[in-house]
Amino acid sequence: MFPDALQFHIASYIDNFVKWLQISYGATFDAFSNFLLTILLGIQNALLLIPWWVWVVVVTGLAWWQSRKIFTALVLGGLMMLVGVFELWVPAIETLAIVITSVIISLVIGIPVGVAMAEWDRLSVVITPLLDAMQTMPSFVYLIPALMLFGLGKVPAVIATVIYAVPPVIRLTDLGIRQVSATVQEAARAFGATRWQMLKEVRLPLAMPSILAGVNQTTMMALAMVVVASMIGARGLGERVLLSLNRIAIGNGFEAGFAIVALAIIIDRLTQGVARRWQPPQTN
Amino acid sequence: MVKDNKPLLEVRNLWKVFGVNEENIDLNDLAALEQLEANGAVVAVRNVSFRVKRGEVFVIMGLSGSGKSTLIRCLLRLIEPTSGQVIVDGEDVTAMDEKQLIQFRRNKVAMVFQHYGLLPHRNVLENVAFGLKLRGVSREEREERALKAIEQVGLKGWEKYYPGSLSGGMQQRVGIARALVQDPDILLMDEPFSSLDPLIRREMQDELLKLQESVKKTIIFVTHDLNEALRLGDRMAVMREGVFVQVGKPQDIIIKPADEYVRRFVQDERRMALVAAGNRKALP
Numbered sequence A: 001m002f003p004d005a006l007q008f009h010i011a012s013y014i015d016n017f018v019k020w021l022q023i024s025y026g027a028t029f030d031a032f033s034n035f036l037l038t039i040l041l042g043i044q045n046a047l048l049l050i051p052w053w054v055w056v057v058v059v060t061g062l063a064w065w066q067s068r069k070i071f072t073a074l075v076l077g078g079l080m081m082l083v084g085v086f087e088l089w090v091p092a093i094e095t096l097a098i099v100i101t102s103v104i105i106s107l108v109i110g111i112p113v114g115v116a117m118a119e120w121d122r123l124s125v126v127i128t129p130l131l132d133a134m135q136t137m138p139s140f141v142y143l144i145p146a147l148m149l150f151g152l153g154k155v156p157a158v159i160a161t162v163i164y165a166v167p168p169v170i171r172l173t174d175l176g177i178r179q180v181s182a183t184v185q186e187a188a189r190a191f192g193a194t195r196w197q198m199l200k201e202v203r204l205p206l207a208m209p210s211i212l213a214g215v216n217q218t219t220m221m222a223l224a225m226v227v228v229a230s231m232i233g234a235r236g237l238g239e240r241v242l243l244s245l246n247r248i249a250i251g252n253g254f255e256a257g258f259a260i261v262a263l264a265i266i267i268d269r270l271t272q273g274v275a276r277r278w279q280p281p282q283t284n
Numbered sequence B: 001m002v003k004d005n006k007p008l009l010e011v012r013n014l015w016k017v018f019g020v021n022e023e024n025i026d027l028n029d030l031a032a033l034e035q036l037e038a039n040g041a042v043v044a045v046r047n048v049s050f051r052v053k054r055g056e057v058f059v060i061m062g063l064s065g066s067g068k069s070t071l072i073r074c075l076l077r078l079i080e081p082t083s084g085q086v087i088v089d090g091e092d093v094t095a096m097d098e099k100q101l102i103q104f105r106r107n108k109v110a111m112v113f114q115h116y117g118l119l120p121h122r123n124v125l126e127n128v129a130f131g132l133k134l135r136g137v138s139r140e141e142r143e144e145r146a147l148k149a150i151e152q153v154g155l156k157g158w159e160k161y162y163p164g165s166l167s168g169g170m171q172q173r174v175g176i177a178r179a180l181v182q183d184p185d186i187l188l189m190d191e192p193f194s195s196l197d198p199l200i201r202r203e204m205q206d207e208l209l210k211l212q213e214s215v216k217k218t219i220i221f222v223t224h225d226l227n228e229a230l231r232l233g234d235r236m237a238v239m240r241e242g243v244f245v246q247v248g249k250p251q252d253i254i255i256k257p258a259d260e261y262v263r264r265f266v267q268d269e270r271r272m273a274l275v276a277a278g279n280r281k282a283l284p
Helices: A011-024 A026-049 A052-067 A070-085 A089-119 A121-136 A139-150 A154-178 A182-190 A195-224 A226-230 A237-247 A250-277 B030-038 B068-075 B098-107 B124-128 B130-135 B139-152 B168-180 B198-215 B226-232 B250-255 B260-276
Strands: B009-018 B042-052 B057-061 B083-088 B109-112 B186-190 B218-223 B235-240 B243-248
Touching: A011 A026, A011 A139, A026 A089, A026 A139, A026 A154, A052 A070, A052 A250, A070 A089, A070 A250, A089 A121, A089 A154, A089 A195, A089 A226, A089 A237, A089 A250, A121 A154, A139 A154, A139 A226, A154 A195, A154 A226, A182 A195, A182 B109, A195 A226, A195 A250, A195 B130, A226 A237, A237 A250, B009 B068, B030 B042, B042 B068, B042 B083, B042 B235, B042 B243, B057 B068, B057 B226, B068 B186, B068 B218, B098 B130, B109 B168, B124 B130, B124 B139, B124 B168, B130 B139, B130 B168, B139 B168, B168 B198, B198 B226, B218 B226, B226 B250, B226 B260, B235 B250, B235 B260, B243 B250, B243 B260, B250 B260
Parallel strands: B057 B218, B057 B235, B109 B186, B186 B218
Antiparallel strands: B009 B042, B009 B083, B235 B243
16 A cells, blocks of 8 residues: 555644634624625525516516527526426525525626736646636535534535535636637737727627626536535525435425526526627627 | 938948847857858848838839838837838937837838738727727817728728628728828838739729829838739849849839749749730740
C-alpha cells in the first residue's frame, strides 16, 4: 500500500479554518444570513399571496403567448394545476422561492464573471478548473460547512444551490461572447467603438441567446438541488420527498417527485420561449 | 506648396510582418528578414508608400494573399502596422494613442466590409445610425441623418427590416449608408462587391459612381477584380506579395504594364482596348 511516511492529511486544517471562520466572523455570517432570509421570505410571501387560479391562468397564458400552441399551453397549465391537486401547493411555492432566490444570486454573480472570462483570457485559465470542481464536487461536501456557517434552514440551501447552479450560466456567457462574429466586431471597432461600447452594443446582445440558454440551465440545476437542500432543513417539495423516503411511502414520494418534474417542465418551457425571442430575425 | 496639392492621405514606408515578436525586427536588415520568413513569419505589407489626393478614388488591386486587405486595415489600425507612417490630413495616425485613435475612427474615416459586418439584432435604420450612436449623437438627429443616407443608397422604405431578411446587395447598401452617414474624409472599401452576383455587382458599381459624383469622397477601394478597378479608379495600384508593383492611371497600366506580372493581369483588357482603337496589328 501507499507508504506511511508520505501520508499527510489536510482535513484538520480545513476543520480549524471553518471553526476559525465561525468564531471570528460569526456575526458577519449571521447578518448575511438574516439579510438573505429576509429577501427569500419576501419573495415567498409575495408568491403565496397570488391565488392559485391566477398561477394556472398566467402559466397557461404565457405558454400560449410564447408557443402559440393551445396544446402546449393546456399541458403546462394542467401541470401547474396538478401540483395543487396533490396537496403540494405550499411546498411547491416554498421550493420556487428558493429556486428564484438562488437563480437571481447566480445570475448576479455568473453573468459578470462570464463576461470577465471572455474579456480576459488569463482569468478563464483560473476559473475554468474552479467551475469543474464546483460541478463535480459532491454537494454534501459543501453542505455541511454551509450549515455550520449559515445555520439550519433555507439560507445554507440557497448557498449550496448557488454553488451547484452557477457554472452553466458562467460557461455559456463566456462561450456566447466568444462566438460573436469577428466581422461584426471588426466593423464596430472600425467605427470607433470603445471597449465598453463593444461589450454593450455588440458582444452582449449577440451573445444573448447563449446567455439565456445558460439561465435556463442554471434554473434547471437549481431545481435539481431542492431534494439535497432539504437535508439541511430547507422546506418545500424536497422535504416531502425526503419524508416519504424515510417512511417508505412510495406513493407520496412519487407525488412530490412528480411536482418537482412539473415545475421543471413549466420553468424550462417558459424560459426557453424567452430565449427564442432573442434570436435575431432571419427570414423575410 | 499650394494647399490643394497636399495629399489627404499619405502612407510612408508601411510594413506589416505577421508571426514574430514585432518589436525586435530590423526591417532594414534584409538577411535577418529572410531568416524570419524562413522561420514562418509572413510579410503581408512590404515597404508600401503612396499618396491620395482629396476627392480621388484610389484602387488597390491584387489577388488574394497579396496583402491588400491587411494594408487597408493598417490605415485605421484595425491591424497594427509593424513600421511606417499613415498620415491623414496632416495627422500621424500611427502615432495616436487609444483615445485619439477612437476619435479618428469616429470622425475621419468610415469603412465598408466585404461581409457587411452589420448588427443582426438591429434593423436597417439602427444599423445605419450605429456610428453616430457611438459618437454620442442624439437619437433624433441620428435617425434624421440615417434616413437621408438610406434614401441616398436607394433603400427608402426598408428602415424597419433586419439584415437577415435582406439580400446581399441590399445588405451592402446598408453598409455603404452606414459609412456615408458618418460624413468621413476618407471612405475605405474592402472588396465591398466581391461577394455579390455579377449583375448586382455591376449595378452597385454604377451606383457608387453616381453617388461619388454627388458626395465627392476620397475613396480607397480594394478589389481583386480588374474590371472593377478600371471602372472605378482614378488611379490604381497593383499589389503582389505585399509590394506595389505598379501605381498609375488605369489606362497607363493597361498600355504600359511595368512587368510581366502586370502584363498577364491586364492582357485581356489590352486586347479589348486595342481592338476598340482599331489598332489590332500593334498587339504583341
